Amino acid sequence: MEGLTLSDAEQKYYSDLFSYCDSESTKKVAAHGRVLELFRAAQLPSDVVHQIMELCGATRLGYFGRSQFYIALKLVAVAQSGFPLRVESINTVKDLPLPRFVASKNEQESRHAASYSSDSENQGSYSGVIPPPPGRGQVKKGSTSHDTVQPRTSADQQEPVSPVVSPQQSPPTSPHTWRKHSRHPSGGNSERPLAGPGPFWSPFGEAQSGSSAGDAVWSGHSPPPPQENWVSFADTPPTSTLLTMHPASVQDQTTVRTVASATTANEIRRQSSSYDDPWKITDEQRQYYVNQFKTIQPDLNGFIPGSAAKEFFTKSKLPILELSHIWELSDFDKDGALTLDEFCAAFHLVVARKNGYDLPEKLPESLMPKLIDLEDSADVGDQPGEVGYSGSPAEAPPSKSPSMPSLNQTWPELNQSSEDTAIVHPVPIRMTPSKIHMQEMELKRTGSDHTNPTSPLLVKTSDLSEETKINSSVKFASGNTVADGYSSSDSFTSDPEQIGNNVTRQRSHSGMSPDNTAPPPPPPRPQPSHSRSSSLDMNRTFSVTTDLCVHTGQQQAGVVAQPPAVPPRPQPSQAPGPVVHRPVDADGLITHTSTSPQQIPEQPNFADFSQFEVFAASNVNEEQDDEAEKHAEVLPVEKASDPASSLRVAKTDSKIEEKTAASAPANVSKGTTPLAPPPKPVRRRLKSEDELRPEVDEHTQKTGVLAAVLASQPSIPRSVGKDKKAIQASIRRNKETNTVLARLNSELQQQLKDVLEERISLEVQLEQLRPFSHL
């Protein structure tokens, strides 16, 4: 035989193998027995093995001497690399990866055999069964990977070694190596820790086809198989195990390819999937998982029913208990079916478990579904897996997830809704003080002299006018906060004038009126996920108000119509709210609306408030007067004018104005012009105010947020993506505004209550006097 030059790694590897085969320490190995097994483990066809044996001279000698053995091993590597078997190739092939012998337990063997048999077969056979490690069967396939592997081999060897060392961690299947390999090392060595004959196996594994994932495995052994079949990942933990080689029947390609290959593939996969970072899914792995998913469920966006998944994973031969646990971990939405991401996570866990890694108690983060879109082959396995998940959660929730809510891990849902809710949530938060302020502001806007709220109200009006364009939002704003209605009720006086703007006013009115009749739709913000939650509320409130308010009828109608127009984002709806208010104020009703809208767009209102405060009552009075006048004109309110003017006087006056104005319009709006009703409305309003407060707050916040958003981007609420920070900042501002407004609102409402009571008493007196007059 020609001289055989072996690299150091090869030398060591071969010597190990020889020692392994030379169980009798006779310095020569019988042609049969271990050697044969070993060669079989190389996953080479029998003829190739025979050829090798011939070449190395064993046939001649009848046994394998050390040199023959080494030559044979080298030839195995050559064959595995896909090079033609030639004697010359022993030395000519440079950087030949170490022959890879896949050791495996029975499963592995079968798997290997299966994998050997042809990648396609292996993989194909796996449909439904854990596919044989990809690339396994590609022993003969171009050894391009080998080439690539080889250069890497050394590097890989180094790398795998280290990772291998950490058994506890995910198998160091050098993910990077896998990536390099175009082909998945179908012949992945079942690097399970099971492999007993460690060192031997790894080299064999290396000899395997291009998939050189087995770094990790190999690394464990002295001559880390250059090839890194991720499939054949040698389990890192036990370096020896890395070289899980099928002691014998590997060559039996005809062996159970299906399950075995599947399991092998799984194992391999698992090993390869090892974790650089534990539980990370590499691209190769992910691709493999996806392919497997396709075999079960062609639609990547579909689900794999539990039964099918059960069969599939049962093939992995893991104990049912573990499979059950894996399922628990991976079925993120607990819907009894696996989406693509869930499936990948589960598969990954199975692979890991097969490789000897203990199952985590909780789903590792890298396997958790995320809302990111996975489509692009993410580099890191995790991302893809997670990304894929992102899609799935979306899918899952809609289709399944009866118990989604109960899941702790309803991240997808949360994530999905987070976007919507991100904006919405802040909005819903209602702060009482803001409400008060809002109300106060609204009152001011409505023209009542709410000394307290005057400034804010004024501000609001101005703001509203600016944001008139956001009518829809205004509507929402009004709708959102029934409480606004309260405040608006105060500002009813101004409402009549603002009918035009109605939107805002209506809200306020509606808020008021509905309250009177029935507690405003409480559910205020329960629909964080609804983009149009505010709009919904508004619809509700609007509908209510329409019934109640005559005056506001128009407004309401308008308002009701508007909510639909509100852009899906809750913010827009809210933002409009404040905007609406503004316009309203401009008309004089703004105050009324301001409360509601203000609650929504805290930001603008907030600023307004401050301004209002600066302006103090003067502006408010003016507004109130205007509003009152308007109201008087517009509304058939008896006392509109008088109260309106009086309102200006002082806070109490303002209250009165509000009351009168409110009552005037309120009556109209609420449809309760009668004197008697006022008390009720008042009470109800108060009540509803309270109820609305939280709603209002929420609305306010929502509107605030919306307003903020709208303000920032008047164009579109749609761009949710825009400027989250700005939005958040605006949210904050709006919240602050909300609190102020809420406080204002409560104060104003208190005033309103007082005023109404006074009114009642006055009316009573009037009644008493009237008979006399008649007489």
Added chain:
Amino acid sequence: MGWILVASAAVILFLQNYPLYIRSVPTENELKFHYMVHTSLDVVDEKISAMGKALVDQRELYLGLLYPTEDYKVYGYVTNSKVKFVMVVDSSNTALRDNEIRSMFRKLHNSYTDVMCNPFYNPGDRIQSRAFDGMVTSMMIQVC
């Protein structure tokens, strides 16, 4: 039919009157808890039959003091599939409010549903889900 007995002491989940899951916090006196649960099973059955038309809602079986000497309360809950959850709580603990008990049963029910969703779980088997165990443990820790 399954029973779950939860107690500051024990949780037993029964299916068809044979236990699916038993867990008790103070591991001692487990037998006693088992006995109590079995006795309460009768009471639960009574209630089930008494309910008649009313679908099984979240029901509560409050036995109060079963024995004058013992201070514990047994709560029951039955699902639509006739899986019974029994919770035994020591009265020595701060008396749990009804809402708390209800919420605990709700959580149990949800967890049980999740277990059921697992295709690898055969109905009728003892529940060996780690997630379920974790949930029950956390609940019992709360109670105790």
